[in-house]
Each structure stands twice: as C-alpha cells, then as structure tokens.
Amino acid sequence: MSSEISPPSGDDAGTPSPADAAGEGTTHRDVVSFVRRGERLTPVRQSAWDRLSPAYVLDPPRGERDTLPAPGARLDLEEVFGRRAELVVEVGSGLGENLVAAALAHPERDHLGVEVYRxxxxxxxxxxxxxxRPGNIRLLPLDAQRALPALLPPASIAELWVFFADPWPKSRHHKRRLINPPFLEAVLPLLADGSRFRLATDWAQYAHHMRRLLDPSEDLVLLHPDGPRPEGTSSDRLPEGLATTGWAPRFEGRVKTSFEAKGIRAGRLIWDLAYARARRPATAPTERPPE
Ligand SMILES: C[S@@+](CC[C@H](N)C(=O)[O-])C[C@H]1O[C@@H](n2cnc3c(N)ncnc32)[C@H](O)[C@@H]1O
Incomplete structure (x- = not known):
C-alpha cells in the first residue's frame, strides 16, 4: 500500500480540502487533524468488518458527529478488556501494523487503536x-482529541504512540497538525506517572514543531537528551534551529508501516522521539472542614 490513507498533500493548489469544503473545520472543534474520505470497503475488508467489528470496535454513544462521544459517555477499561492491565494507546493507528504487532508481542498489555479512517x-x-484474534486489542473509531479525555480516566495510559501523523505541511494548515496544544492538553493528563509518549515522523519540519511544543512541557521528560540526529541527508528542508540532540533511537516496538516506507523512498529521514510522563507532585491530603 503506497498511500492508501493519503496524508494531506504538500502542494498548495489553493483548492479547499474536502474537510474545508464540508465546513468540518468550523463545526467540529475549531479544526480537526484528519480528512474523511474513501470510506468504501473492499469485499475482504467488508467481510472482516462484518465478522470482527462487534467484538473489536468500540461503539460508545455518539455526540453531534459520528467521530465524537456523547456527553457523559465513558469507557470502563476493565469491562472492555475483561481484565486490568497496562494500556497502550496508538492515536492514528492506520492499517494496524503497529497495534497488532504490539498486541502479539505483549500479551500482558492491552492495546487501544484510535482511528477515524474506516x-x-x-x-x-x-x-x-x-x-x-488476540484478545488484548480494541479499536475506537473516534476523534482521539475529543474522545480520549472524555472516555478515559486520568493517568490510565502506560504508553501513548503517535507515528507518522499527517504532516499538514502548508503553513495555513499547521493548525490542523495533531501535535498541537489542544491535543496535548487533552492527552497529557491521561498519561500515568512514568508512562511513555513515543512519536515518529518523516517530516523534519514536523519533528521540529513537535520538539518546540513537547520539550518545554513540565509534564514531560525527554528520554534521550544526548541522542543524535538521524544520520544522512534529507530531501526535505531541515528547519533552522532544528535540535542536534534529543532524538530517540528507533523504538524497537515500531514496525515499518507504508507511511515510513513512503517517507524513506522520498529521501526523507525518520525522526523518533520519546518522552516520559513526569511524576505528579504528591498532593497533601485535603483537610476536612469541621463538621
Ligand atoms: C498518516 S496516517 C499514519 C498511520 C499509522 N500511524 C502509520 O504509521 O502507518 C495518520 C492517521 O491518523 C488518523 N488520524 C488523524 N487525526 C486523528 C484523530 N484526531 N483521531 C483519530 N485518528 C486520527 C488518520 O485517519 C490517519 O489514518
């Protein structure tokens, strides 16, 4: 698959995207990080959907859109997975390469893929x-930014992954990048103390953008402060001020997806990032007011 889930294109023809044309950017929070398109399923996928979606695709009550949970909807993780285990969440799980590989490699953990592309x-x-049919996977077909903070309890995620998020390279679209303050405000409270936040991108500009947002966060600790830049030259322009250190080695649990392969074919470097969730300060027991 070369670009089945096509990232928004880098060429700026000035034509509104389908989402812009649909007004999605103005009615569904200010902007969304995805474009809905090509929802038709091949017969093989339709068959997989019909047979497996009842067991694997979560179906919480929806709100004003089919990508939003209804107000008050919650996920009971113990009920969903039938046990209590460390939770790995992949936002934008795409075709599921990483999610399924991780679920097989780590049967002791539970894995939740959040993806809007049917x-x-x-x-x-x-x-x-x-x-x-491993039992430690579920899929959530909702907008991660809005759904995760509504559905999951604080400090419930042990690993959060965002690999090859849509780069939205045009400057007028930068606000649509997933890694932006609204997403971080939504997900950082969900990370357990000491949990991991792992990211990868093949776009140097996006890697730089991520570093500028994530490094200063008091909630996060960069795990590889001395880690060198990926070796080699890149076909995309390296932004001025791009950090020379702080890059993570390739995460051993990350399998090569079609998006990584496409970036490599285009001559781009792969930028990995890894952070730990800083421990929250111990809160003093609240004094009960006198009766
Ligand atoms: C470029 S693809 C990468 C897929 C996969 N991580 C990989 O490496 O192959 C990005 C995916 O993120 C999904 N996505 C973007 N914003 C999202 C959001 N807010 N919630 C859920 N999925 C989202 C898109 O539908 C798309 O499938």
Whole structure:
C-alpha cells in the first residue's frame, strides 16, 4: 500500500480540502487533524468488518458527529478488556501494523487503536483475524482529541504512540497538525506517572514543531537528551534551529508501516522521539472542614 490513507498533500493548489469544503473545520472543534474520505470497503475488508467489528470496535454513544462521544459517555477499561492491565494507546493507528504487532508481542498489555479512517479500521480487523484474534486489542473509531479525555480516566495510559501523523505541511494548515496544544492538553493528563509518549515522523519540519511544543512541557521528560540526529541527508528542508540532540533511537516496538516506507523512498529521514510522563507532585491530603 503506497498511500492508501493519503496524508494531506504538500502542494498548495489553493483548492479547499474536502474537510474545508464540508465546513468540518468550523463545526467540529475549531479544526480537526484528519480528512474523511474513501470510506468504501473492499469485499475482504467488508467481510472482516462484518465478522470482527462487534467484538473489536468500540461503539460508545455518539455526540453531534459520528467521530465524537456523547456527553457523559465513558469507557470502563476493565469491562472492555475483561481484565486490568497496562494500556497502550496508538492515536492514528492506520492499517494496524503497529497495534497488532504490539498486541502479539505483549500479551500482558492491552492495546487501544484510535482511528477515524474506516478502511484502516477494517484492514486492522483483517490483520487481527490473520493474527489469531488476540484478545488484548480494541479499536475506537473516534476523534482521539475529543474522545480520549472524555472516555478515559486520568493517568490510565502506560504508553501513548503517535507515528507518522499527517504532516499538514502548508503553513495555513499547521493548525490542523495533531501535535498541537489542544491535543496535548487533552492527552497529557491521561498519561500515568512514568508512562511513555513515543512519536515518529518523516517530516523534519514536523519533528521540529513537535520538539518546540513537547520539550518545554513540565509534564514531560525527554528520554534521550544526548541522542543524535538521524544520520544522512534529507530531501526535505531541515528547519533552522532544528535540535542536534534529543532524538530517540528507533523504538524497537515500531514496525515499518507504508507511511515510513513512503517517507524513506522520498529521501526523507525518520525522526523518533520519546518522552516520559513526569511524576505528579504528591498532593497533601485535603483537610476536612469541621463538621
Ligand atoms: C498518516 S496516517 C499514519 C498511520 C499509522 N500511524 C502509520 O504509521 O502507518 C495518520 C492517521 O491518523 C488518523 N488520524 C488523524 N487525526 C486523528 C484523530 N484526531 N483521531 C483519530 N485518528 C486520527 C488518520 O485517519 C490517519 O489514518
């Protein structure tokens, strides 16, 4: 698959994107980080969807859009997975390569893929089927930024992954990048103390943008402050001021997806980042007011 889930294109023809044309950017929070398109399923994916979605795709009550949870909706993780285990969340799980590989490699953990692209979800179900239907995966077909803080309790995530998020390279679209203050405000409270936040991108400009937002966060600690830049030259322009250190080695649990392969084919470098969630200060026990 070369670009089945096409990232928004880098060429600026001045034509409104389907989401812009649909007014999605103005009615569904100010902006969204995704474009809905090509929802039709191939027969193989349709079959996987029909057979596996009841067990694997979570279906919380929806709000004003099908990508939003209804007010008051919650996920009971113990009920969802039938146990209590460390939770790995991948936002934008795409075709499910990482999610399914991780679920097989770590049966002791639970894995939640958050993805709005239905063909990607269906392909993930197909992969789950071929992998022997592991029980430690579920898919959430909602906008992660709005759904995760509404549905999950604080400090419930042990690992948060965002790999090859849509780069939104045009400057007028930078506000649509997933890694932006609203997303961070939504997800950082969900990270357990000491948990990991892992990211990867093939766009140097986006890597720089991530570092500028994440490094100063008091909630996060850069895990590889001395880690060198990826070796080699890049076909995309390296932004001025791009950090020379602080880059993570490739996360061993990250498998090569079609998006990484496409970036490499285009001559771009792969930028990995890893942070730990800083420990929250111990809160003093609140004094009860006199009766
Ligand atoms: C470029 S693809 C990368 C997919 C996968 N991580 C990989 O490396 O192959 C980015 C994915 O993020 C999804 N996405 C973007 N914003 C999202 C959001 N707010 N909530 C859920 N999924 C989102 C898109 O639908 C798309 O499938």
């Amino acid at each position: 063909p990607g979800l269906a392909q993930t179900l197909n992969r789950i089927d071929r992998a022997g």
